[in-house]
Amino acid sequence: MGELRSSVSASPGVPRGEALLHDPLLNKGTAFTAAERDALGLRGLLPPNVHTMEEQLARVLDNYRHKTTDLERYIHLVSLQDRNETLFYRLVTDHVEEMMPIIYTPTVGQACQQWGHLFRRPRGLYVSYEDRGRVADLLRAWPQPDVRVIVVTDGERILGLGDQGVGGMGIPVGKLSLYTACAGIAPARTLPIMLDVGTENEGYRRDPLYLGLRHHRVRGEPYDAFLAEFVEAVQAVMPRALLQFEDFGNQNAFRLLERWRDRVCTFNDDIQGTAAVTLAGIYSALRLTGQELRDQTVLFLGAGEAGVGIGELVASAMVDEGAAPEEARRRCWFVDTRGLVVRSRTDLAVHKLRFAHDAPPQADLLSAIRALRPTALVGVSTKPRAFTQEVVEEMSRLNPRPMIFALSNPTSKAECTAEEAYRWSGGRCVFASGSPFPPCVLDGRTFVPGQGNNAYIFPGVGLGVVATQARHVTDRMFAAAARTLASLVREDDLAVGRIFPALARIREVSARIGAAVAEVAFQDGLAGVPRPPDVAALVKGAMWEPRYRSYV
Secondary structure, eight states, X not given: OOOOOOSSOOOTTOOOHHHHHTOTTTOOGGGOOHHHHHHTTOTTTSOSOOOOHHHHHHHHHHHHHTOSSHHHHHHHHHHHHHHOHHHHHHHHHHTHHHHHHHHSTTHHHHHHHTHHHHOOSOOSEEEEGGGTTOHHXXXXXXXXXXXXXXXXXXXXXXXXXXXXXXXXXXXXXXXXHHHHHHHOOOGGGEEEEEEEOOOSOHHHHHOTTOOSOOXXXXXXXXXXXXXXXXXXXXXXXXXXXXXXXXXXXXXHHHHHHHHHTTTSSEEEIIIIIHHHHHHHHHHHHHHHHTXXXXXXXXXXXXXXXXXXXHHHHHHHHHHHTTOOHHHHHHTEEEEETTEEOBTTOSOOOGGGGGGOBSOOOOSSHHHHHHHHOOSEEEEOSOOTTOSOHHHHHHHHHHOSSOEEEEOOSSGGGXXXXXXXXXXXXXXXXXXXXXXXXOOEEETTEEEOOEEOOGGXXXXXXXXXXXXXXXXXXXXXXXXXXXXXXXXXXXXXXXXXXXXXXXXXXXXXXHHHHHHHHHHHHHHTTOOSSXXXXXXXXXXXXXOOOOOOOOOO
16 A cells, blocks of 8 residues: 545645654654644644644643653653654743743753763764764755754863863853753754863773763864864864854963954853853842942952953953943952962963052951952852851941842852852842752742853854854943843842842843844944844844644
8 A cells, every 4th residue: 555645735844754753853652633644744743633832731730740860851841842843842942931041051961071971862963073074065965954052062171171082072062052942043953063172081991881072172372272263164164153162271262362353253152151140140239239330349250251351341341331441350359279469479360460450468268258358249159168158248248238149050069159149248149140049948938049151142142243244243242231131130139139130031132132132233233134123123023932833
């Protein structure tokens, strides 16, 4: 007998039968209608009952909530994404506060650490050092012809976990899931890439299930040549793609950003995205303290890419408020593993020199606090519990409303917990963290800690860049994103101590940030499309919605 055919025609170019069911971008599972099943050769390949998306959501959500660990929930969601991306994104979009800690920090860190043991199905491109000379060919083989956002890592500095080698692929996959869920970048327009140049993690090199190259990391000129080949290949094969560098080691992150930022459309989220979300948090906190930004003294614990990136953007914002550039920089101080960053030290990396001020050396964080009397303390150190009770109490002695930002990820690396910060400050601190903490009650008052999640920033920035086809991503765009994010914090958020909007509003936030970024692109002559009468409408029109399409 021949294949059953329907008199109803299917959409041209759509695969048929099992091939369609195995395409996560097109698959609808049990939601294929009777007419679609006949037209697409699906009759008999699915159970007979047709389900709505809402019924499918009820099933997957029930299964998800029956999982007993966060890692099991992560695996469940990744498996759904591999089967049916539209349903996956509807689930995440409708339950973003519940799902975000699973598909990204902190749970994604566990997934990266066990990548070789959890591996089921490849997603994205794995480009290894052994592929040099043919990187463009690998990109040309990617089946989606119009990639607009690429997130790439070499796995050297994953969250606060260090070198995860090829397991770092979990970060680009997770980040791009947030681009789609939070800002509506169509999943077919995204591409996660892992650049495997080896690993210094000896445990992974010895692990028989490790999936990457089993040698030390390539360094120096060979590394730079490989990265240059990659960036140039992206420009040749995917010229409209925004290239986001993610979780590179400090020694490479700053160099790569400086080399490419004025030549291609690129940014580094660890440097610029973290800076914008932190600046937004400071703006919001100042609504509680009643002070001006230019009058703040900010002390950073950690002088890597995140900390220095925040310092640069904060100083720039102070200059915008009328401070002299040198005065603004002197408002930002850093403590690294050897104490306060001061000009007399001879061991400073190049990226720290811009914030090395003339001052007496201080051996530790507490001594630096007593000497500098900062109004804000920002932790980007990945040193768990570095904000001790004595540290928080000293900040509270110096300030009526001290800003305590424990931003290191994942949760296990946070400088202190929300409950500790509120309790040690007597409920007076303005707190933010990098990973989520639950609300806490102190003396009958409920505090809802704000999460300084980069997902508030980078999806909206990417949306604005994609909508305008901007040629470059600039610091002015990130400053606009920070101001916009802060403006979206409501009085009822501030009343409970939350200095960022509720995550449930993330698509609204991303649309507003996208419009602000688009405005900068048009004002600065960076847009690749004509300015429309309504920039906000242009941005919203670029947002993909997770809804099933009809195939007949």
